[in-house]
Amino acid sequence: MIHLDTDDPIEACFERDWTDGLPVVPPTPDRVERMLGSAVDRAGEIVAVLPPGGGEATLEKIAANAVMAGCRPEAFPVVEAAVRAIADPAFQLERVLTTLHSRSPMVVVSGPVAGALGMNGGFSALGAGNRANATIGRAVNLVCRSIAGARPGGLNPATLGHPGSFTFCLTENVADSPWPPIHTSFGFDRSESVVSVYAADAPVCIAEVARLESAVLLELLAAAVALPGTYNALHRQDLWLVLSPTHASVLDGAGIDRESLARHLHEQARIPAHLVPAERIAGGELFEGTPSAITLAALAEGAVPVVDDPARVRAAVAGSRLGGYTAVIFGSGVTVSVAVPAAGGSGG
Amino acid sequence: MNRIVLVDPVAAAAMAPSPEEALRPVGPGPVALADAMLNPSAEWGDGILDAVDYSIRRGDRSIRTERVRRSHGVDSPGPEAWASAMAAVYRAIVIAAGD
Numbered sequence: 468m469i470h471l472d473t474d475d476p477i478e479a480c481f482e483r484d485w486t487d488g489l490p491v492v493p494p495t496p497d498r499v500e501r502m503l504g505s506a507v508d509r510a511g512e513i514v515a516v517l518p519p520g521g522g523e524a525t526l527e528k529i530a531a532n533a534v535m536a537g538c539r540p541e542a543f544p545v546v547e548a549a550v551r552a553i554a555d556p557a558f559q560l561e562r563v564l565t566t567l568h569s570r571s572p573m574v575v576v577s578g579p580v581a582g583a584l585g586m587n588g589g590f591s592a593l594g595a596g597n598r599a600n601a602t603i604g605r606a607v608n609l610v611c612r613s614i615a616g617a618r619p620g621g622l623n624p625a626t627l628g629h630p631g632s633f634t635f636c637l638t639e640n641v642a643d644s645p646w647p648p649i650h651t652s653f654g655f656d657r658s659e660s661v662v663s664v665y666a667a668d669a670p671v672c673i674a675e676v677a678r679l680e681s682a683v684l685l686e687l688l689a690a691a692v693a694l695p696g697t698y699n700a701l702h703r704q705d706l707w708l709v710l711s712p713t714h715a716s717v718l719d720g721a722g723i724d725r726e727s728l729a730r731h732l733h734e735q736a737r738i739p740a741h742l743v744p745a746e747r748i749a750g751g752e753l754f755e756g757t758p759s760a761i762t763l764a765a766l767a768e769g770a771v772p773v774v775d776d777p778a779r780v781r782a783a784v785a786g787s788r789l790g791g792y793t794a795v796i797f798g799s800g801v802t803v804s805v806a807v808p809a810a811g812g813s814g815g
Numbered sequence: 816m817n818r819i820v821l822v823d824p825v826a827a828a829a830m831a832p833s834p835e836e837a838l839r840p841v842g843p844g845p846v847a848l849a850d851a852m853l854n855p856s857a858e859w860g861d862g863i864l865d866a867v868d869y870s871i872r873r874g875d876r877s878i879r880t881e882r883v884r885r886s887h888g889v890d891s892p893g894p895e896a897w898a899s900a901m902a903a904v905y906r907a908i909v910i911a912a913g914d
Contacts, residue, residue, distance in 0.1 A: 562914065
């Protein structure tokens with residue numbers, strides 16, 4: 468606990484360098500207790516030790532950051548699950564937070580909890596306006612700052628950064644999606660609630676509103692993901708697409724599901740080899756292990772595949788039915804998913 | 816002025832072993848410091864290794880450190896071969912890796 472003499476608790480939080488640049492809700496003990504809910508008796512439980520700073524993410528610290536972000540207590544199990552996900556060694560949080568590149572955790576919430584929290588997967592699904600979306604993503608970023616220790620200019624040396632380091636959290640438009648919820652493609656049951664995290668760059672929005680034909684969309688998306696200079700062009704990484712229901716429905720109407728879209732990108736998305744640093748192609752960082760037949764064939768043609776394995780493509784459906792758009796979200800590493808305990812669960 | 820109480824959202828850093836503690840079990844010999852960052856010209860890895868070098872020498876001035884480079888070029892050995900070659904010369908290697 469910290470005792471302060473102040474007339475303005477919000478300014479006191481700024482003075483202590485607790486914020487992301489926006490005002491935060493002061494984490495008073497009663498607010499933190501309400502955030503913890505049934506977990507209040509386990510407030511000191513260490514959920515994870517977060518690199519690069521090595522801070523201990525206790526439930527109380529996570530709750531304090533969720534309070535500052537403006538979360539409602541009902542969202543706390545989702546925030547806790549997201550922290551468990553970014554703490555998974557496979558996520559490589561130390562790499563995500565200490566890169567010079569522009570990257571921050573993208574949080575994808577799927578399953579019944581998204582509806583229960585009133586999350587928005589429709590109009591402006593990647594934008595502002597919904598409290599649950601905004602505050603869950605913000606809480607995760609505040610945890611990265613306060614617990615993992617990644618403050619800009621310190622352990623976070625990002626050259627440019629991007630606006631997602633304020634908040635980057637979305638859910639799907641399940642009602643208008645022709646495909647099953649994305650967590651089912653990660654091996655979870657549709658009835659489960661799941662938080663997935665991905666180290667994301669800023670979204671790149673691709674428009675095709677007139678020629679709504681599957682062949683046109685497939686060609687366009689393959690060209691769009693083959694953007695030189697992204698880290699997906701350099702390394703084996705997951706790649707996320709967020710398709711609007713219109714784009715997804717066009718593909719689905721032609722019999723193209725998530726898996727066949729991924730295979731298409733695997734086979735067709737190519738970057739001219741001269742735009743990829745030669746040492747990245749040959750030195751092992753790009754093609755760790757045995758190159759696939761497609762990779763070898765592409766290299767022989769002077770091109771480099773962006774997607775080395777179809778399983779690395781994650782295609783979600785979000786946004787409104789109005790308009791034909793797909794956001795390509797480049798990034799790094801793998802997607803990590805964690806189930807959210809059902810209401811009243813232990814959270815452990 | 817009002818007296819308020821807030822829950823500190825900032826975590827104290829976990830205690831990591833000091834460099835000299837970490838090196839003690841691995842025996843005598845020089846320690847290699849390798850900058851394997853994606854972009855070495857940014858000098859981010861070099862700066863990290865400067866701090867590591869300082870910490871090691873502050874703990875035990877008899878420990879000798881050497882900067883080594885690992886090429887990612889076409890003719891560079893794979894990770895296992897490189898690690899094996901390094902193990903034959905150095906008691907430990909500290910790698911600054913990242914992007």
